[in-house]
Amino acid sequence: SKEQGRNTYNFYTARMNEDVAHRLLIEEQLRGALSRNELSVHYQPLVALDSRSLVGAEALLRWNNPVLGSISPEEFIPIAEKTGIIVSIGRFVLQKALQQNADWKRRYNTPLRIAVNLSPRQFRDDGLLPYIKQVLDETGLSPEHVELEITEGVLMSGHTLIDQALESLNKMGIGISMDDFGTGYSSLSYLRSYPFDTLKVDKSFIQDITVDPADLELVGAAVAMGQGLGLKVIAEGVETEAQYQLLATLGCDYGQGYLFGKPVDAEIFETTYLRH
Ligand code: C2E
Ligand code: CA
């Protein structure tokens, strides 16, 4: 009926307003999150599949807010991106992660590679490259120990300076990974056009490799293609021993996932993986 239709409509607008209000609350809280020290960086181990040894870590942002509790980056990163707050937050992550890796290097003599995620908005910041250089300078970390992860979204944003930025980073000796490989539309042409050195196969492809022959075929093809282009290949979201065995058989270079370790704070990372 008409009445019912209107109630449905009202129901959805109410829900939409709630969502908008929630987003605004996140945005408002996010603006002060850095200065209130609510942000931290967690580290997830990256493992060489042939030896099952630690080769690096991915830095992953965590936010704990007194009003909202602990909020997933899946929820707040898009808002940080849209509002531009990601520029300052992204610098915070770069600084923390590179400093941490430099400290670990000094104290444990471990040549770990630290991977940091960069989102599209950060490339519109003219200060990004100088900032990265400054952090390398200040921490004394060498660029070969840094990997920057970007998704297709960065390349699709159509910003003309992205080519130059990626070229400069590459020339500096910093590694560049294509994150979430396989989930976008034009990953293949991007692989050809930009100086990637690592390909991270999205976890949605890894999830079912032991039960879905098509997924196994796709991952095998991604490994062969990546390596054929001279790239290292990382499997994301490795959760089981059976997945690990299959990926090792495929000759995939590296793995990341709950099987090897969840993202943890720097202290736990250190006691678990570095202090032997
Ligand atoms: P991502 O870059 O693809 O990061 C990997 C995500 O997969 C992380 O989620 C990690 O906790 C999760 N993960 C790792 N191993 C497994 C596994 O075995 N199984 C499953 N189911 N998940 C696994 P997280 O930390 O919630 O981050 C989500 C996304 O938020 C990231 O996806 C990235 O896109 C974004 N993000 C996180 N930190 C940052 C940051 O500092 N800067 C930017 N720009 N984005 C970030
Ligand atoms: Ca990533």
Ligand code: CA
């Ligand atoms: Ca990913």
Ligand code: CA
């Ligand atoms: Ca992702």
